[in-house]
Amino acid sequence: MHITAAADYAVRAALILAAREAEGGPPVTADELAEAQQLPRKFLDQVLGSLRRAGLVHSQRGAQGGYRLALHASDISVADVIRAVEGPMAHVRGLRPEMLDYEGEAVHLQSVWIAVRASLRSVLENTSLADVVNGTLPKHVQKLVDAPDSWEQH
Amino acid sequence: MHITAAADYAVRAALILAAREAEGGPPVTADELAEAQQLPRKFLDQVLGSLRRAGLVHSQRGAQGGYRLALHASDISVADVIRAVEGPMAHVRGLRPEMLDYEGEAVHLQSVWIAVRASLRSVLENTSLADVVNGTLPKHVQKLVDAPDSWEQH
DNA sequence: GTTAATCCTACGTACAAACTAGGATTAAGC
DNA sequence: GCTTAATCCTAGTTTGTACGTAGGATTAAC
Numbered sequence: 001m002h003i004t005a006a007a008d009y010a011v012r013a014a015l016i017l018a019a020r021e022a023e024g025g026p027p028v029t030a031d032e033l034a035e036a037q038q039l040p041r042k043f044l045d046q047v048l049g050s051l052r053r054a055g056l057v058h059s060q061r062g063a064q065g066g067y068r069l070a071l072h073a074s075d076i077s078v079a080d081v082i083r084a085v086e087g088p089m090a091h092v093r094g095l096r097p098e099m100l101d102y103e104g105e106a107v108h109l110q111s112v113w114i115a116v117r118a119s120l121r122s123v124l125e126n127t128s129l130a131d132v133v134n135g136t137l138p139k140h141v142q143k144l145v146d147a148p149d150s151w152e153q154h
Numbered sequence: 155m156h157i158t159a160a161a162d163y164a165v166r167a168a169l170i171l172a173a174r175e176a177e178g179g180p181p182v183t184a185d186e187l188a189e190a191q192q193l194p195r196k197f198l199d200q201v202l203g204s205l206r207r208a209g210l211v212h213s214q215r216g217a218q219g220g221y222r223l224a225l226h227a228s229d230i231s232v233a234d235v236i237r238a239v240e241g242p243m244a245h246v247r248g249l250r251p252e253m254l255d256y257e258g259e260a261v262h263l264q265s266v267w268i269a270v271r272a273s274l275r276s277v278l279e280n281t282s283l284a285d286v287v288n289g290t291l292p293k294h295v296q297k298l299v300d301a302p303d304s305w306e307q308h
Numbered sequence: 309g310t311t312a313a314t315c316c317t318a319c320g321t322a323c324a325a326a327c328t329a330g331g332a333t334t335a336a337g338c
Numbered sequence: 339g340c341t342t343a344a345t346c347c348t349a350g351t352t353t354g355t356a357c358g359t360a361g362g363a364t365t366a367a368c
Contacts, residue, residue, distance in 0.1 A: 062366025091156040118304035150272035216335025
């Protein structure tokens with residue numbers, strides 16, 4: 001139930017790319033991305049490789065090379081980025097929730113995990129990189145952020 | 155973003171205790187719990203230790219001993235059980251979301267993680283052990299389960 | 309040909325996940 | 339008090355993941 005450094009870094013790098021996308025300038029180098037968000041350079045390399053293999057970014061090798069989003073920033077969700085580096089969300093013991101098979105008094109537990117995944121998706125699949133850059137989150141997401149309980153620890 | 159075996163086992167053991175609570179019989183032994191849900195016996199031992207230290211179950215040592223819920227089954231949420239074994243939910247790089255501090259185009263990323271945690275809570279804190287045993291989940295949770303998209307792997 | 313960049317593979321270290329082992333401790337029941 | 343049945347505690351073990359680092363191969367602009 002925790003978000004890895006790789007996922008966090010991936011989203012942050014993608015946000016920089018999203019912000020630069022509008023300007024239509026040259027591709028952004030890994031050095032620039034690392035500098036902009038203070039990310040460990042070589043680790044970022046691998047994270048960017050995951051994003052590329054997932055088809056979320058295009059890369060240009062050689063001088064004047066770098067990275068660009070492969071899609072419009074409003075067409076890439078935070079969920080897409082996380083899945084690119086972490087794999088499927090809400091795995092239980094390494095299995096997708098729909099693959100689980102409980103017996104006895106636990107039969108309905110599968111439904112709980114399904115609901116957990118669905119609620120994660122409702123936030124992460126509906127929030128695009130453009131939304132995060134602009135600070136204009138979907139209404140139901142912003143509602144969650146504004147609820148005072150949401151900021152309580154515990 | 156994944157649920158550990160320990161958390162899964164903890165919930166399943168707690169569900170058995172919840173179901174037996176109504177009967178008011180003797181405490182349930184770890185052997186019985188392991189048998190009922192096919193859980194690795196010695197590993198379960200440690201999981202039960204976490205539940206006890208979290209104050210969710212009471213244990214009785216010695217012959218005729220075993221475990222009982224420390225609270226009513228409708229007063230223990232699935233979130234309580236998960237936190238007892240996994241620690242706080244939705245940690246990012248080991249930090250609670252409210253502790254994060256992003257700069258530049260990532261400033262609003264914190265809100266996304268806060269929303270993620272809030273949406274997890276909306277499911278897991280409102281679903282009690284009694285709810286799961288009876289298969290009567292809170293309305294908004296059941297709604298998530300019934301949405302056809304929720305069962306898509308994607 | 310030089311320079312600037314991505315790309316690839318391997319390595320390393322530390323920690324967590326998922327157990328297993330063995331005994332110390334407690335308490336019930338004869 | 340002894341046996342038995344149970345929790346409790348500490349430590350190991352094995353495997354994988356997290357979080358990086360290192361070094362060079364490859365590509366392309368100029």
